[in-house]
Amino acid sequence: MIVIMKPGAKDTDIQAICLRATEMGLSGHPCYGVEQSTISLIGNDRSVAPEDFSGLAGVERVVRVSTPYKLASRQSGLPSSAIKIAPGVVVGSGLTIIAGPCSVESREHILHTAQLVKANGAQMLRAGAFKPRTSPYQFRGLGEDGLDYLVEAGQATGLPVVTEVMSPRQVERVAQTANVLQIGTRNMQNYDLLLEVGRTDKPVLLKRGMSATIAELLLAAEYILSAGNPNVMLCERGIRTFEQHTRNTLDLSAVPALKSLTHLPVLVDPSHGTGRRELVLPMSRAAVACGADGLLVEVHPDPDRSVSDAQQAISPEMFAQLVRECHAIFGVLHPESARTSATV
Secondary structure, eight states: OEEEEOTTOOHHHHHHHHHHHHHTTOEEEEEOOSSOOEEEEESOOTTOOTHHHHTSTTEEEEEOOOSSOTTTBGGGOOOOOOEEEETTEEETSSOEEEEEOSBOOOHHHHHHHHHHHHHTTOSEEEOBSSOOOSSTTSOOOOTHHHHHHHHHHHHHHTOOEEEEOOSHHHHHHHHTTOSEEEEOGGGTTOHHHHHHHHTSOSOEEEEOOTTOOHHHHHHHHHHHHHTTOOOEEEEEOOBOOSOOSSSSBOOTTHHHHHHHHBSSOEEEOHHHHHOOHHHHHHHHHHHHHTTOSEEEEEBOSSGGGOSSOGGGOBOHHHHHHHHHHHHHHHHHHOTTOOOSSOOO
């Protein structure tokens, strides 16, 4: 059961509802939104009626939700989420394109790349400072130095920064400077990490696990939401199948499926989804056509010399074409949105 509060509801109203829930054998989990807060009532609520809470101060309505991912579900009655990342950048309002290299390779490299993606239409900068790799002998990022270089590049270009956190102990450090905390595919079900980012107020980009179902992705999002952070974005990045021609199988059917099941924004990563440079542009076009709210694209000044994932990195020139064509497709599908970026 979800209690949806009126805009501007007081903290004392929320606390009173949580206390009432405890008295009825339930636990209340508040999720504080910018404009509107919700409270998830967890437990056996079969003997509890919506009317037990609907008359309390600050309550707008109470919704009984049958799905296990209660806060993420469209059944909650919440409108489609639009998540403000920084002034002028909102995910879920227009088409948001995030770009940058797989890894921060040096200070000069990330500063140069940030300038290139900004000039060619990126609205956010992505790169890895901490890199989870299949082999311990592969390049695993520059760590905290890489994070500092990435943040410097974001500040120099005015681009909000997206980067991955790999463990709960990294969250506080990264959250102090990055605009968005990314949870990678290998950590989608790292529940301690999900709860830790859920305790921050930073937007979270949650990537689908390489073998995860849609329901498992939504339940992972529920961990973050239940910890109090409503600013969650989902990312389809390809799943593992028997096919070996591509790095992964990019499941674009997940995009409209997720849009029907959740109010959270849905992005697509065609770079990891295919692992092949020549497929990034066509799959980006397809992602926008099937309803994605944004794209996460790997761009490198000299793709063949990228220290990680070189085979899927595209050039700045290819990225410029991608931006033009994807915004054109988005404009056809959403003629009411004349802007070519996700702005406030």
